[in-house]
Amino acid sequence: MIDMFTRLGTAEGLIIAFATIGVIMWVSYPLSRYLSFGRIHGSAIAIMIGLALAFVGGTMTGGQRGLADIPFFAGVGLMGGAMLRDFAIVATAFEVDVAHAKKAGVIGAVALVIGTILPFIVGVLAGLAFGYRDAVSLTTLGAGAVTYIVGPVTGTAIGASSPVIALSIAIGVLKAVIVMIVTPIVAPLVRLDNPRAAMIFGGITGTVSGVSGGLAATDRRLVPYGSLTATFHTGFGCLVAPSILFFIVRLFTQGE
Amino acid sequence: MTISGVALLALCTLVGTLLGDFLGIALDVQANVGGVGLAMLLLVTARVYLHRAGRLSDGVKLGVGFWAALYIPIVVAMAATQNVVAAVEGGPMVLVAGTLTVLLNFVVFGVISRSGPRQETMDEIEARELAARTAGIPKL
Numbered sequence: 001m002i003d004m005f006t007r008l009g010t011a012e013g014l015i016i017a018f019a020t021i022g023v024i025m026w027v028s029y030p031l032s033r034y035l036s037f038g039r040i041h042g043s044a045i046a047i048m049i050g051l052a053l054a055f056v057g058g059t060m061t062g063g064q065r066g067l068a069d070i071p072f073f074a075g076v077g078l079m080g081g082a083m084l085r086d087f088a089i090v091a092t093a094f095e096v097d098v099a100h101a102k103k104a105g106v107i108g109a110v111a112l113v114i115g116t117i118l119p120f121i122v123g124v125l126a127g128l129a130f131g132y133r134d135a136v137s138l139t140t141l142g143a144g145a146v147t148y149i150v151g152p153v154t155g156t157a158i159g160a161s162s163p164v165i166a167l168s169i170a171i172g173v174l175k176a177v178i179v180m181i182v183t184p185i186v187a188p189l190v191r192l193d194n195p196r197a198a199m200i201f202g203g204i205t206g207t208v209s210g211v212s213g214g215l216a217a218t219d220r221r222l223v224p225y226g227s228l229t230a231t232f233h234t235g236f237g238c239l240v241a242p243s244i245l246f247f248i249v250r251l252f253t254q255g256e
Numbered sequence: 257m258t259i260s261g262v263a264l265l266a267l268c269t270l271v272g273t274l275l276g277d278f279l280g281i282a283l284d285v286q287a288n289v290g291g292v293g294l295a296m297l298l299l300v301t302a303r304v305y306l307h308r309a310g311r312l313s314d315g316v317k318l319g320v321g322f323w324a325a326l327y328i329p330i331v332v333a334m335a336a337t338q339n340v341v342a343a344v345e346g347g348p349m350v351l352v353a354g355t356l357t358v359l360l361n362f363v364v365f366g367v368i369s370r371s372g373p374r375q376e377t378m379d380e381i382e383a384r385e386l387a388a389r390t391a392g393i394p395k396l
Contacts (some may be wrong), residue, residue, distance in 0.1 A: 005293035021336075032333045043328045050335030058341030067336040079351045080333030086292050088330045089321035090269045091363060092304055097381075108388070112366070119357040128351035141349075143359045170346030174354030177343055180335065182358060190366035194375035204365050208292070209334055221378050223327065228293055235280065235289030 006071040013075025020076060024049050044115040044184045044217030045051060046088045051177060084225025089212060089231075092224040103196055109227045111203030116237050119145040119206070120245055123171060141171065142249070143241040147207045150237035157242040176210035183214025195225040203224035206233030261319020268298040 028046035045209030054066025062136060063069030078084070096097075117173030123145030127138045140160040144151030144167065154160075189195065192201055192215075202211050202225065211230040215222045269292075276291020280380075285290060306312040343350065376384075 016328075017333060020335050024332055025329060038283060043332070046328070046332045047335045049287050049330045051338065051340050053336045054338050054340040055344065057336070058339060064339045064342065065337050066340060073336075076333050077337050079330060080335070080337045084330055086295075087265065087269055088323050088327040090272065090295045090299055091265050091320050092278055092327055093299045093323060094317075095297070096300050098304065099299060107368075114362070114364060119294045119367075120337070122357045122360060123353050124272055126349055126356065129352070130349040135280075141353065157307075157324055166342070167346060170289050170342045170350045171353045171357070173339055173347065173352055174343040177338065177340065178354060178358045179361075182362070186362055189363060191369045191375075192365075193377040193379075195378070196372075196375050197369045199363055200368055204368075205361055209331075209338070212327075213331045213335060216331050219378055220328060221382075224296065227297055230292035231296070232290040235276065238280075239283055239289065 009070075009074050014078050015075070016073065017075035017079040019194075020073060024053075041145035041184050044181070046052050047180050047213050047217055049234055051180070057110065085209075085212075086240045089208070089223075089227045092227065095221070096224045096228070097195065107196070108203045110235055112206075112229060112232060115204035115206050115233060116146055116240060118204075119175070120241065123168075124249060126171075131252065132164075133226065135246065135253045136160050138182045138253065139241065139246045139249045140164050140168045142245065143237065144168025144171040144239040145175065146172070146241065148176065149234045153238045153243040154246070158246055161166045176207045176213070178218050179205055179207060179210030180213035180217065183210075184217040187218045192222070195222065198222040198225035202228065202230035203233065206230055206237065208234065209254070257315045258311075258322075260313070261316040261321070262323070263315060263319070264302060265299065265320050265323060268302060269295045271295065272298055289394045350367075 025042075028090055029042035030048060031045050032042040050067075051116075053117050057063070057065075057067035057070050057073070061069040064227035065077055067073045068075075068080075120142040121143035124138045126145070127141040130140055132141065136155075136158050137160055139158060140151060140155035141164065148169045149172070151172050152165050154164040155168055182194070191197055198215060199214070206212050206224075207225065208230045211226045215226045272293075272295020273288060273291040275294045276288040279289040279291075302310065306316065343354070
């Protein structure tokens with residue numbers, strides 16, 4: 001019986017994923033309407049259900065890919081993987097208004113720089129507070145606070161230990177998860193309701209999964225603007241973290 | 257044809273990703289630099305060009321629009337495959353670093369966002385453009 005489900009998961013992976021996610025979406029919108037009276041957007045609830053299922057999957061299997069580690073739901077990994085995610089993000093650009101995008105060009109670039117340096121400092125300080133003193137570990141932890149891709153890329157480049165790299169990924173993942181959940185709640189307070197703000201938000205926050213998930217739950221029409229700047233974040237982080245930022249951290253730690 | 261839209265989207269994604277990889281190699285970074293962003297710029301350029309040439313058919317719009325509409329379900333699937341267990345069990349340092357980063361993130365964003373003149377919101381923009389547009393954005 002279990003064998004049959006496992007086989008179905010392999011043969012019909014993506015189809016099972018479509019059906020599974022469809023059911024989550026069907027459940028989410030009534031939940032949004034009747035439980036939160038529309039205050040929490042349906043897609044935000046769907047994302048939270050997704051995260052909860054990822055936790056269940058991770059606890060059940062001890063794997064790293066959440067629900068996708070359960071053989072029957074393996075297709076969810078394909079549906080939510082980088083290939084289709086990037087494909088769908090690019091598709092949203094079809095709705096981008098060129099005039100709006102141009103207006104936020106310079107401030108988007110400034111946001112990108114701020115959004116790389118600030119989280120890096122927080123990560124380094126957290127590392128210091130918890131007893132890390134070597135430049136390699138501190139830089140890797142700081143890079144993890146930028147995004148969960150910048151962390152391991154930087155750690156590998158400068159030769160950090162495996163546990164530190166794992167911690168840097170965990171920091172980045174937690175950041176993405178919190179951003180997904182908090183963005184729709186905080187959005188009205190910080191005026192995250194227009195294309196320009198979304199582009200600044202994407203540049204500052206970086207993490208593509210966090211930004212795209214958070215904006216999707218806030219207002220789907222803002223997604224392309226936020227993603228446009230967020231997509232440069234990881235690349236920029238991978239550029240400066242193992243080079244300039246590592247150099248600066250080493251300068252500070254030399255006295256130790 | 258609908259496949260024209262899907263193929264156009266695929267070509268833009270592939271070329272953008274390739275350019276991002278090349279940029280990564282050129283900058284000596286072990287990562288793709290802005291591949292998705294470059295792909296988005298390509299697609300926007302393609303749309304403007306097709307629109308001017310009068311060749312922006314309904315098929316092309318449908319082929320791209322379908323994938324744009326599937327965006328949120330795909331994000332939900334992405335959320336369901338995150339390593340949430342590691343994020344939760346990463347210990348106090350992960351919790352402190354992750355939470356403080358996001359907190360600071362929103363504070364700085366709020367300051368920047370509120371400093372400028374009030375921007376036209378998405379609702380206002382759409383209300384203004386409603387007259388010109390016939391097709392709305394598909395709601396999921």
